[in-house]
Amino acid sequence: MHKTNLLVINSGSSSIKYQLFQMPSPEPVCSGLIERIGLTGGIITHKVWQKGKETTTNLQQDLADHEAGMRLAAKLLTQPGTGILRDPAEVAIVGHRIVHGGETLTKTTVITPEVKAEIKKLFPLAPLHNPGHYKGIEVAEAVFKQATQVAVFDTAFHQTLPPKAYLYAIPDHFYKDFGIRVYGFHGTSHKYVSARAMEFLDKPDARIISMHLGNGCSMAAIQAGRSLDTSMGLTPLDGLVMGTRCGNIDASVILYLIEQQGYTSERLSDLLNKQSGMLGLTGHSDMRDIGRLISEGDEQAKLAYELYAYRIQKFIGAYSAVLSGADAILFTGGVGENDVRLREMVCRDMDWCGIALDPEKNKSAAPGIREINTAGSRVKVLIVPTNEELEIAHQCMELLHKK
Ligand SMILES: Nc1ncnc2c1ncn2[C@@H]1O[C@H](COP(=O)(O)OP(=O)(O)O)[C@@H](O)[C@H]1O
Numbered sequence: 180m181h182k183t184n185l186l187v188i189n190s191g192s193s194s195i196k197y198q199l200f201q202m203p204s205p206e207p208v209c210s211g212l213i214e215r216i217g218l219t220g221g222i223i224t225h226k227v228w229q230k231g232k233e234t235t236t237n238l239q240q241d242l243a244d245h246e247a248g249m250r251l252a253a254k255l256l257t258q259p260g261t262g263i264l265r266d267p268a269e270v271a272i273v274g275h276r277i278v279h280g281g282e283t284l285t286k287t288t289v290i291t292p293e294v295k296a297e298i299k300k301l302f303p304l305a306p307l308h309n310p311g312h313y314k315g316i317e318v319a320e321a322v323f324k325q326a327t328q329v330a331v332f333d334t335a336f337h338q339t340l341p342p343k344a345y346l347y348a349i350p351d352h353f354y355k356d357f358g359i360r361v362y363g364f365h366g367t368s369h370k371y372v373s374a375r376a377m378e379f380l381d382k383p384d385a386r387i388i389s390m391h392l393g394n395g396c397s398m399a400a401i402q403a404g405r406s407l408d409t410s411m412g413l414t415p416l417d418g419l420v421m422g423t424r425c426g427n428i429d430a431s432v433i434l435y436l437i438e439q440q441g442y443t444s445e446r447l448s449d450l451l452n453k454q455s456g457m458l459g460l461t462g463h464s465d466m467r468d469i470g471r472l473i474s475e476g477d478e479q480a481k482l483a484y485e486l487y488a489y490r491i492q493k494f495i496g497a498y499s500a501v502l503s504g505a506d507a508i509l510f511t512g513g514v515g516e517n518d519v520r521l522r523e524m525v526c527r528d529m530d531w532c533g534i535a536l537d538p539e540k541n542k543s544a545a546p547g548i549r550e551i552n553t554a555g556s557r558v559k560v561l562i563v564p565t566n567e568e569l570e571i572a573h574q575c576m577e578l579l580h581k582k
């Protein structure tokens with residue numbers, strides 16, 4: 180069978196993940212994770228599967244920004260030793276995760292100069308993401324010259340939100356004139372994990388509360404595969420407490436800082452996007468660092484965890500109302516999939532809405548989708564490892580081969 184080499188690049192706010200697929204096989208032949216971009220102690224894990232053998236390369240290297248990360252990924256993919264490609268021209272398609280598509284880029288699309296210009300126009304609405312994606316596209320265009328570059332948008336899955344969920348209660352013309360509305364993000368992940376959960380539950384009309392908890396965090400209320408509400412808004416700043424973002428905040432805090440403390444918009448953007456969230460509360464944005472502090476008895480770290488979990492619990496309550504109950508809640512993302520303590524805190528005292536966590540199952544580190552609720556729990560509690568890269572690969576194939 181003819182195989183298509185398809186490289187997927189998923190750049191998040193703190194990481195770049197990449198996978199090389201030989202489509203239609205869903206198993207990658209190479210994958211990489213570049214973590215802690217912009218922090219000290221960058222961690223790089225590059226894996227290659229060839230002739231039934233797995234080879235892993237681990238590097239520790241500080242990476243200042245996403246461009247440095249993308250250049251390293253391209254080098255690891257193509258250089259002798261770690262490279263799986265003899266020639267970059269072997270890659271036929273590069274699929275890029277793009278966080279913000281705005282009002283016009285609502286579906287998976289081939290990247291043209293016009294699409295790039297639109298992604299650039301949206302920099303202010305996704306300041307931690309779209310600039311990195313743009314650099315990623317430019318590096319990929321330079322290295323994989325022959326490939327078709329495709330964009331898959333985080334916002335696309337949330338196009339099904341009803342107006343009562345996507346409009347803000349400000350004069351209507353702000354939506355009509357400037358496109359100010361809830362867009363919602365992490366859509367590729369919410370779509371992928373909810374589809375896996377519907378299969379697992381064998382329930383195509385399932386009511387699902389999906390929690391993507393990574394460096395960026397968002398929740399979605401999903402029914403029968405359609406997103407009905409989500410916690411991020413015009414930008415990926417709203418909703419939950421995140422690694423460096425504040426989530427929900429009274430807009431008057433911003434007015435107060437401008438009027439009474441002389442903050443400029445630049446300082447405010449830096450404060451709310453990059454200095455807040457867990458970083459602002461504890462001095463650390465990575466939950467592994469904060470987990471270590473808790474184990475050492477740090478009270479502030481414990482309080483920050485409580486605040487993070489409490490916000491999630493409130494959204495579970497809200498989305499139970501949106502969906503008139505839930506069949507399952509899903510944990511995914513770097514924190515959701517790995518952080519035992521956090522899952523325990525989120526599910527604590529939630530029996531009123533039918534959620535009962537099994538503490539032993541919660542500790543299991545088994546791979547793949549798994550159920551961690553007690554036998555009597557009315558709502559299933561699932562860990563569903565996300566795979567944004569595979570979802571992006573499928574969407575690229577659908578677009579280009581109409582499969
Ligand atoms: N074993 C772990 N325990 C707790 N948190 C973890 C663990 N592994 C990763 N994380 C958290 O996951 C975050 C990264 O999640 P990820 O979904 O990859 O982020 P991104 O938003 O950059 O895509 C890290 O910042 C870290 O807080």
Ligand SMILES: CC(=O)OP(=O)(O)O
Pocket residue numbers: 190191192193278308333364365393394395396415
């Ligand atoms: C939208 C968003 O916050 O993405 P990430 O979690 O990958 O930073």
Ligand SMILES: [Mg+2]
Pocket residue numbers: 191192393394
């Ligand atoms: Mg991510």
